[in-house]
Amino acid sequence: MKNLTNNLIRLNLDYSMPSPLDWLSQLLAMVPVSGRLDTRCYYGAPWNITYDPSPEGEMPYHIVLKGSAVVNAQGDYPLQHLQEGDIILFAHGSAHILHDGGATAPGQARFRQELNFVISENAGVGDRLEMLCGRFIVKPPYDRLLRSYLPPRLIVRAAPDLPADQSTAGQLASLVGLMRHESASPTLGAHAMLGALSAALFTLALRRAGEEENAPSGLLAMAGHPRLAPALNAILNNPAHPWTLENLAELCNMSRATLARHFKERIGRTTNDLLTDVRMTQAINELKNPSNSTELVAERVGYQSISAFQKTFKRHIGMSPAQWRKHQMASS
Numbered sequence: 525m526k527n528l529t530n531n532l533i534r535l536n537l538d539y540s541m542p543s544p545l546d547w548l549s550q551l552l553a554m555v556p557v558s559g560r561l562d563t564r565c566y567y568g569a570p571w572n573i574t575y576d577p578s579p580e581g582e583m584p585y586h587i588v589l590k591g592s593a594v595v596n597a598q599g600d601y602p603l604q605h606l607q608e609g610d611i612i613l614f615a616h617g618s619a620h621i622l623h624d625g626g627a628t629a630p631g632q633a634r635f636r637q638e639l640n641f642v643i644s645e646n647a648g649v650g651d652r653l654e655m656l657c658g659r660f661i662v663k664p665p666y667d668r669l670l671r672s673y674l675p676p677r678l679i680v681r682a683a684p685d686l687p688a689d690q691s692t693a694g695q696l697a698s699l700v701g702l703m704r705h706e707s708a709s710p711t712l713g714a715h716a717m718l719g720a721l722s723a724a725l726f727t728l729a730l731r732r733a734g735e736e737e738n739a740p741s742g743l744l745a746m747a748g749h750p751r752l753a754p755a756l757n758a759i760l761n762n763p764a765h766p767w768t769l770e771n772l773a774e775l776c777n778m779s780r781a782t783l784a785r786h787f788k789e790r791i792g793r794t795t796n797d798l799l800t801d802v803r804m805t806q807a808i809n810e811l812k813n814p815s816n817s818t819e820l821v822a823e824r825v826g827y828q829s830i831s832a833f834q835k836t837f838k839r840h841i842g843m844s845p846a847q848w849r850k851h852q853m854a855s856s
Contacts, residue, residue, distance in 0.1 A: 559723045566653075573644075584613075593605075604677075614677055624650070
């Protein structure tokens with residue numbers, strides 16, 4: 525112990541200074557995401573399941589464990605096929621339909637309550653499907669940031685045929701395998717385990733999506749672009765800094781016009797839009813502490829003018845900082 529202490533002294537480590545986080549870690553530190561598994565499905569073709577729009581703050585997900593499924597066309601998304609190991613996330617909580625892809629009308633699925641989740645089955649005798657269905661939970665108004673910068677429909681390939689390794693695909697396949705095992709039968713502590721694994725699934729799915737060559741729009745597309753990542757890291761790690769298009773462009777070693785164009789193409793928003801959204805999310809966290817005055821919160825998130833902060837906060841959140849604090853105290 526004495527040698528360890530001496531080594532730390534020689535290194536002059538300052539543990540009062542927090543280490544900078546990667547953009548995804550910082551995002552999830554600001555926006556709390558939890559998860560839960562609701563249903564394990566066992567279907568034989570023909571089958572068809574319709575999902576209504578999710579309540580505010582909920583993002584449904586589905587994992588194909590065995591077999592295949594078809595997702596109906598929706599908005600800008602065409603009909604899409606899911607294979608074993610695929611994970612689909614509906615970040616906007618939109619209504620959707622999953623089915624076997626055939627033309628035969630399905631019978632009614634049956635649901636039965638198990639100890640920690642629901643089992644859904646049907647009487648179909650065709651091609652078999654096993655699927656896990658759950659939801660990620662992001663309480664309002666935190667969900668606003670994720671809904672604004674994640675695609676409405678995100679499909680991630682877990683590649684179950686890959687060996688378990690340290691790649692994101694391998695880690696994701698191992699996580700799905702553990703969820704499959706935990707949901708195979710009622711097990712002590714399974715509800716807690718599946719909730720924790722669902723939260724981890726959200727992080728790994730976003731990491732995997734950001735690694736794909738054709739990353740979807742929003743933050744994932746930006747993070748997968750090596751030259752744009754410095755701007756994203758800077759905004760998320762230090763939103764109080766007076767960032768401008770010019771100094772963000774310098775971080776990315778590109779011109780202001782080029783950075784602005786890439787932001788618009790990949791995110792559909794400006795650098796100032798992202799900065800403001802991150803600042804308002806951070807302000808929500810700061811306002812939870814009753815000892816933080818509105819003036820202090822405004823300063824901590826980058827506003828020198830209290831009136832400008834209040835105006836921006838009300839435009840984004842729908843109420844003043846004081847009203848938000850009062851609302852939070854009443855609901856806690």
